[in-house]
Amino acid sequence: MAEQLRPLIAGNWKMNGLKPSLAELDAMIAGAGNVTADLLVCPPAILIAAAAARASGTRVAIGGQDCHADASGAHTGDVSAEMLTDAGASAVILGHSERRTDHGETDAIVRAKAQAAWRAGLTAVVCIGETQAERDSGKAKDVVGRQLAGSVPDGAAATNLVIAYEPVWAIGTGRTPTNPEIEEIHGFIRSKLDQNLKEHGARVRILYGGSVKPSNAAEILKLRAVNGALVGGASLKASDFLAIAAACS
Ligand code: PEP
Numbered sequence: 001m002a003e004q005l006r007p008l009i010a011g012n013w014k015m016n017g018l019k020p021s022l023a024e025l026d027a028m029i030a031g032a033g034n035v036t037a038d039l040l041v042c043p044p045a046i047l048i049a050a051a052a053a054r055a056s057g058t059r060v061a062i063g064g065q066d067c068h069a070d071a072s073g074a075h076t077g078d079v080s081a082e083m084l085t086d087a088g089a090s091a092v093i094l095g096h097s098e099r100r101t102d103h104g105e106t107d108a109i110v111r112a113k114a115q116a117a118w119r120a121g122l123t124a125v126v127c128i129g130e131t132q133a134e135r136d137s138g139k140a141k142d143v144v145g146r147q148l149a150g151s152v153p154d155g156a157a158a159t160n161l162v163i164a165y166e167p168v169w170a171i172g173t174g175r176t177p178t179n180p181e182i183e184e185i186h187g188f189i190r191s192k193l194d195q196n197l198k199e200h201g202a203r204v205r206i207l208y209g210g211s212v213k214p215s216n217a218a219e220i221l222k223l224r225a226v227n228g229a230l231v232g233g234a235s236l237k238a239s240d241f242l243a244i245a246a247a248c249s
Contacts, residue, residue, distance in 0.1 A: 011235025052088020
């Protein structure tokens with residue numbers, strides 16, 4: 001039977017939040033005491049340093065939403081993994097479907113970014129997931145398997161990697177896969193991790209992401225194959241985020 005891993009609830013604020021939004025982070029920190037899951041909040045890059053200062057020494061870790069593969073250089077507007085670490089982040093989301101679509105990020109680019117994250121001491125939260133058309137044509141596992149193989153560098157382990165399975169059609173739509181559908185893909189990802197990472201594979205957390213909210217969190221998080229959630233919209237409000245985290249226990 002699969003090992004029970006400590007769940008991780010990660011919040012992706014996307015391009016949402018101004019300085020006053022850090023009050024929500026404060027409320028998350030204040031409410032995190034009774035939560036058994038690990039908590040990670042990924043605000044926009046410009047808020048990371050302030051968020052990390054507030055979260056320092058608390059149960060809430062702070063992460064970025066992307067990084068460049070290079071440590072520094074002529075890349076206007078980009079943020080390096082070293083800059084995220086310097087700002088106080090301990091993790092970074094990579095290969096989110098919005099970046100794959102909006103910025104043309106390929107698996108090879110995501111892989112290079114994951115290497116950069118490790119170089120800077122960050123945990124890479126690598127996102128994979130199929131579109132509706134890919135699911136409809138029976139290709140969900142092919143797509144997820146290809147993204148996993150292409151996006152995760154050699155040297156992955158539970159200490160530096162988290163996988164987020166996020167079916168693109170479930171992100172921000174209010175729609176979620178059925179429990180058996182989630183279990184099927186998570187089981188497939190776990191088998192690939194076991195194959196590729198040998199003894200490390202069993203300890204890498206696999207999060208589900210896509211329209212997780214307080215009303216469906218318990219149903220999804222009770223699945224043994226699910227080791228936590230990557231939460232978008234519902235991570236903007238402390239009460240929702242904490243309710244999702246509470247559903248882990
Ligand atoms: C996401 O973008 O990672 C996500 C899961 O979004 P939402 O929870 O809003 O569907």
